[in-house]
Amino acid sequence: MTEQSKSGRIGGAGNGSRRRPRARRSRRPAILVSGALAVLVLGGAGLGYVYVRLDGNIEAVDINAQLGDDRPDDVDDGSMDILVLGSDSRSGDNDAYGKDEGGARSDTAMVVHVHEGRKRASVVSLPRDTLVDRPSCTGDQGATVAGERRAMFNTAYEVGGPACAVKTVEAMSGIRMDHYVEVDFTGFKKLIDELGGVEITTTAPIKDDKSHLDLEPGTHTLDGEQSLGLVRTRKSVGDGSDLGRIQLQQAFMKAFVEQVKDVGVLTDPTKLLGLADAAxxxxxxxxELDSVQELMGFAKGLSGIGAQNVHMVTLPVEYDPRDRNRVVPLDAEARQVWTALGNDLPIPASATKDAATGKADGVVK
Incomplete structure (x- = not known):
């Protein structure tokens, strides 16, 4: 295993697509949309007295050895790329959401690119039903997992865990992921409840028996159970595809980030501790982020980025001609997205202009 660079990237230098040389970056950048980390920045030094307690909550995953050296270059330009997964594992406390048939999968996947200067972020949602050429990888148990053509994106996590998910994203994008963060069902619910709920406005009714959600048009403060239902709702919005669900997730995450900033936990140590404990x-x-001190340094960049400075898109895809329940990337448009992020540039509007959308835009504001 190669040593990790001082930039805080996972693993060592690889031999993937090369970008221009970069100045060495700090370890401060944040993950915007994993709201779990947003609460950590709000306490600043005030969290010091509970570091030991909170450190005991963190269960990190060491994927460096599994990733190896065949990766995109470890380059520095002041930006940061993070793969965020929401796992649909049904184990433990999550078994209330159904039986675990076939193993855990990545129910939600986002590449978060924090631009140089820590004032803007671009987020690319990856539809779980996207058909990709999944590379071979080393799984959780150390065994080699064979690659597969036209595999659903979320099977990478199912068959090989976090390392295979990271390797698949790097193969798709040509961009090295600096960090990996996974959020689970039960933790997500508890975090929202500690926050006091998240306020959203719906412009159309949402009723989904599978996610146990029933909302009329209007403004709602969603508790943890309802919030989880919203970000998992699929059949009852837009065209019923995963693309519509992604639009709900993106709208919810923007509302979440703004609410975290407005909740005023700095003046309420009890609430701060509860949020940090849940997060x-x-x-x-x-x-490389297995302590509160490291997570705090990682999350501080979030303080300079408001929801209005987060540009969220979905990977440009079209419905698969062979199976309308699956999608495939639009090659030229997807290249525009990854090339822009690889050069720390905004994603051009032309990249997503002709992509399938799921038709759920504006359902949640």
């Missing part, structure tokens, strides 16, 4: 239990980060 550290909700996430599984990579092993």
């Amino acid at each position: 550290t239990k909700a996430i599984t980060p990579d092993s």
Whole structure:
């Protein structure tokens, strides 16, 4: 295993697509949309007296050895790329959401690119039903997992865990992921409840028996159970595809970030501790973020980025001609997205202009 660079990236330098040389970056950048980390920045030094307690909550995953050296270059330009997964594992406390048939999968996947200067972020949602050429990888148990053509994206996590998910994203994008953060169902619910709920406005009714959600048009303060239902709702919005669900997730995450900033936990130590406790239990980060001190340094960049400075898109895809329940990337448009992020540039509007959308835009504001 190669040593990790001082930039805080996972693993060592690879031999993937090369970008221009970069100045060495700090370890401060944040993950915007994994709201679990947003609460950590609000306490600043005030969290010091509970570091030991909170450190005990963090269960990190060491994926460095599994990733190896065949990766995109470890380059520095002041930006940061993070793969965020929401796992649909049904084990433990999550078994209330159904039986675990076939193993855990990545129910939600986002590449978060924090631009140089820590004032803007671009987020690319990856539809779980996207058909990709999944590379071979080393799984959780150390065994080699064979690659597969036209595999659903979320099977990478199912068959090989976090390392295979990271390797698949890097193969798709040509961009090295600096960090990995996973958020689970139960932790997500508890975090929202500690926050006091998240206010959203719906412009159309949402009723989904599978996610146990029943909302009329109007403004709602969603508790943890309802919030989880919203970000998992699929059949009852837009065209019923995963693309519509992604639009709900993106709208919810923007509302979440704004609410975290407005909740005023700095003047309420009890609430701060409750939020920090829930946040550290909700996430599984990579092993370079396995302490509260490291997570705090990682999250501080979030303080300079408001929801209005987060540009969220979905990977440009079209419905698969062979199976309308699956999608495939639009090659030229997807290249525009990854090339822009690889050069720390905004994603051009032309990249997503002709992509399938799921038709759920504006259902949640």
